[in-house]
Amino acid sequence: MSDAPEPSAGRLRAELGRFVERLRHAVIREAxxxxxxxxxLWGKPQAARVADGQAIEGLRLVSILPSGAMELTCDRNxxxxxxxxxxxxxxxxxNLEPRLAVMLEQDDETNLLVQAxxxxxxxxxxxxxxxxxxxxxxxxxVSHFVLEALAEAGDSLVGTQRVLxxxxxxVQPRSAVEVYQRGFTAAxxxxxxxxxxxxxxxxxxxxxxWLVQGPPGxxxxxxxxxxxxxxxxxxxxxxxxxxxxxxxxxALNKLAQAAPEVAAAKVGQAQRADxxxxxxxxxxxxxTPMAEMQKGYVIGATPFATRTKRLxxxxxxxxxxxxxxxxxxPLAVMGMLVGRRYILFGDQRQLPPVVxxxxxxxxxxxxxxxxxxxxxxxxxxxxxxxxxxxxAEWPSRKFYAGRLKPVPVAARRRLEIGSPPARxxxxxxxxxxxxFLDLGHRNAxxxxxxxxxxxxxxxxGLLEAGLPPSEVGVVVPYRAQSREIRTMLRRALPxxxxxxxxxxxxxxxxxxxxxxxxxxxxxxxxxxxxxQLSEFFFQPERLNVAIxxxxxxxxxxxxxxxxxxxxxxxxQQEAVALFRDLLAxxxxxxxxxxx
Numbered sequence: 001m002s003d004a005p006e007p008s009a010g011r012l013r014a015e016l017g018r019f020v021e022r023l024r025h026a027v028i029r030e031a032x033x034x035x036x037x038x039x040x041l042w043g044k045p046q047a048a049r050v051a052d053g054q055a056i057e058g059l060r061l062v063s064i065l066p067s068g069a070m071e072l073t074c075d076r077n078x079x080x081x082x083x084x085x086x087x088x089x090x091x092x093x094x095n096l097e098p099r100l101a102v103m104l105e106q107d108d109e110t111n112l113l114v115q116a117x118x119x120x121x122x123x124x125x126x127x128x129x130x131x132x133x134x135x136x137x138x139x140x141x142v143s144h145f146v147l148e149a150l151a152e153a154g155d156s157l158v159g160t161q162r163v164l165x166x167x168x169x170x171v172q173p174r175s176a177v178e179v180y181q182r183g184f185t186a187a188x189x190x191x192x193x194x195x196x197x198x199x200x201x202x203x204x205x206x207x208x209x210w211l212v213q214g215p216p217g218x219x220x221x222x223x224x225x226x227x228x229x230x231x232x233x234x235x236x237x238x239x240x241x242x243x244x245x246x247x248x249x250x251a252l253n254k255l256a257q258a259a260p261e262v263a264a265a266k267v268g269q270a271q272r273a274d275x276x277x278x279x280x281x282x283x284x285x286x287x288t289p290m291a292e293m294q295k296g297y298v299i300g301a302t303p304f305a306t307r308t309k310r311l312x313x314x315x316x317x318x319x320x321x322x323x324x325x326x327x328x329x330p331l332a333v334m335g336m337l338v339g340r341r342y343i344l345f346g347d348q349r350q351l352p353p354v355v356x357x358x359x360x361x362x363x364x365x366x367x368x369x370x371x372x373x374x375x376x377x378x379x380x381x382x383x384x385x386x387x388x389x390x391x392a393e394w395p396s397r398k399f400y401a402g403r404l405k406p407v408p409v410a411a412r413r414r415l416e417i418g419s420p421p422a423r424x425x426x427x428x429x430x431x432x433x434x435x436f437l438d439l440g441h442r443n444a445x446x447x448x449x450x451x452x453x454x455x456x457x458x459x460x461g462l463l464e465a466g467l468p469p470s471e472v473g474v475v476v477p478y479r480a481q482s483r484e485i486r487t488m489l490r491r492a493l494p495x496x497x498x499x500x501x502x503x504x505x506x507x508x509x510x511x512x513x514x515x516x517x518x519x520x521x522x523x524x525x526x527x528x529x530x531x532q533l534s535e536f537f538f539q540p541e542r543l544n545v546a547i548x549x550x551x552x553x554x555x556x557x558x559x560x561x562x563x564x565x566x567x568x569x570x571x572q573q574e575a576v577a578l579f580r581d582l583l584a585x586x587x588x589x590x591x592x593x594x595x
Contacts, residue, residue, distance in 0.1 A: 031143035080479035180205035211378035216548035217386025303335035332368035417465035436586035471516035518550035522558030538575035
């Protein structure tokens with residue numbers, strides 16, 4: 001036994017105070033960095049903002065729908081915007097009135113649908129001046145919600161006795177053996193595999209916290225759904241939360257499939273319920289059937305909803321975080337304050353939190369999943385139901401210490417298509433699940449027409465060979481490249497319904513999704529440019545997400561010249577070497593080898 005004295009209560013409280021203060025300053029710095037970035041952007045001439053893909057000009061009002069959404073049209077859209085972005089609708093200078101904060105709901109190239117962020121916004125000026133509008137990049141400053149939550153954490157019992165001590169490692173979770181056994185039995189009866197059953201049982205039995213690491217395709221959302229079912233059946237009030245509405249919607253959908261009898265609802269704006277199936281969405285908790293129930297239900301909402309009229313004052317027994325590897329510590333505190341037990345699902349080898357203010361030892365750099373993983377209260381799912389043996393081998397070896405294995409039915413799976421066009425036969429050959437198509441181009445940065453054209457050709461070839469459009473996904477590093485691909489695809493494939501099923505987006509939007517075939521467009525071939533963006537372009541976590549979306553076929557389209565990048569930072573040099581190793585593990589085809 002150690003003779004070291006136990007830390008005094010006063011020292012522990014002081015440590016909590018210093019921790020909250022560090023988080024508070026990190027949030028303030030982050031908000032200031034975003035304000036400075038937007039101010040610098042809005043200080044550019046309109047022509048420069050448009051040319052850089054940071055604005056759309058010449059917008060005209062088509063109609064205002066009964067919901068308040070505005071249909072807009074323009075002659076040309078080369079922006080880097082994507083659906084879900086917060087934008088500023090203005091008359092050419094976003095610094096001046098009239099201006100309106102809107103969310104981009106739908107982007108069909110020159111036809112757009114936007115919704116005012118403020119439900120009470122006056123749209124009269126848009127009716128009066130239907131032409132001459134501009135959309136600029138904007139952002140919502142929600143730092144006051146986070147700062148309020150941090151202040152509450154430092155003053156409340158749940159904050160000072162559970163949330164903050166847990167995050168600082170001052171307390172250790174404990175498990176009840178009989179509860180663990182009941183959870184394991186229930187998981188086995190539900191058909192979960194050994195690792196899934198173990199993870200569910202450990203999470204079910206803990207008195208404070210448990211982490212479930214779910215590598216690609218291992219069924220972490222299924223485990224989450226069955227855990228939520230068990231807790232609700234026990235009479236618990238359960239909150240499912242995440243950084244994005246998409247993750248919450250996916251988790252609620254899985255719950256509805258696994259346990260349709262469980263009382264569940266989503267709380268949030270109706271437009272953020274897109275893709276929600278089997279669970280009703282309500283603007284506020286008080287409108288849900290659960291408001292009249294004492295126990296035994298599941299609510300899905302973002303952490304921010306807990307600080308607004310949507311969910312303020314509503315308490316829960318257990319909070320389930322999905323995609324927790326993207327949740328910062330301050331955001332986690334916000335969600336944790338409304339519960340007494342915290343189960344986190346994520347994977348620290350996939351995308352980390354996105355922050356604007358990057359600085360050494362920034363409290364926002366790491367996720368809550370990273371922080372709590374050091375406590376040892378975690379388990380890992382190791383069987384992937386998505387990746388076949390060839391696609392699983394490299395990420396398993398490089399990111400998961402060789403522990404990630406495909407289940408037998410997935411290991412043998414191969415792409416099943418008819419005869420593709422002769423020119424693409426070698427690239428689309430099902431016998432080669434992992435292909436690097438080297439186009440050999442040079443000096444491309446964030447947009448590459450040659451590469452975009454080849455990607456569209458591959459899509460058309462797959463469709464011609466009988467692959468459903470819903471099974472084709474394209475991952476790109478830059479929004480500008482996704483815009484080029486979608487523009488070319490629109491010309492080559494006029495049928496809008498078919499195009500709607502084909503996802504072309506960045507890694508951030510593809511995490512959590514899967515397709516039979518995934519095409520990765522590297523875009524960049526200028527080594528100097530890649531070296532300057534190496535922290536982003538060669539980021540191992542981004543790479544891991546990009547290459548683990550397909551079930552049977554991965555096609556990486558790019559140029560070998562990007563591998564000549566020589567970043568100064570040793571850590572980034574290792575990332576380039578990892579990237580080089582991935583491409584070397586692929587079957588390589590050259591552009592000139594296409595028939």
